[in-house]
Amino acid sequence: MGSNWEWSYRKGRDDRMKQEVDARMHNMPFDPRKIPLHSHCGTMQSYFNKGWQSVRAIDIQLRVDGQQIYKNARAALKKRFGESNGR
Incomplete structure (x- = not known):
């Protein structure tokens, strides 16, 4: 497999x-069957689809x-110590 094909897969x-996690975190619908266009090259698109x-x-x-744990930890720290990063 060529490096461009590996890149398309990744x-x-x-x-x-990214899209599915974002959709779940914001309680939005997500249809994994709707694969976006990545390339007009059939081979590159094929590897993107496989990925x-x-x-x-x-x-x-x-x-x-992992995202939820991070958000909860940030909220707990904010509650305990107040705003951070100069906010």
Whole structure:
């Protein structure tokens, strides 16, 4: 597999993770069957599609849980110590 194909595969995975996690964090609908256009090159798009479809439910859940833990920790710190970063 060429490096551009590997990049397209990783880009597909990363884009799906980002979009689906964002949708779940904001209680928005997300349809993983709607794969966005990545390239007009059929091979590059094919690898992007494979990357997009390689994301499993557990991948999404782990990322969402991590985001929730981070948000909860920030809120607890803010409550205990007040605003941070000069805010």
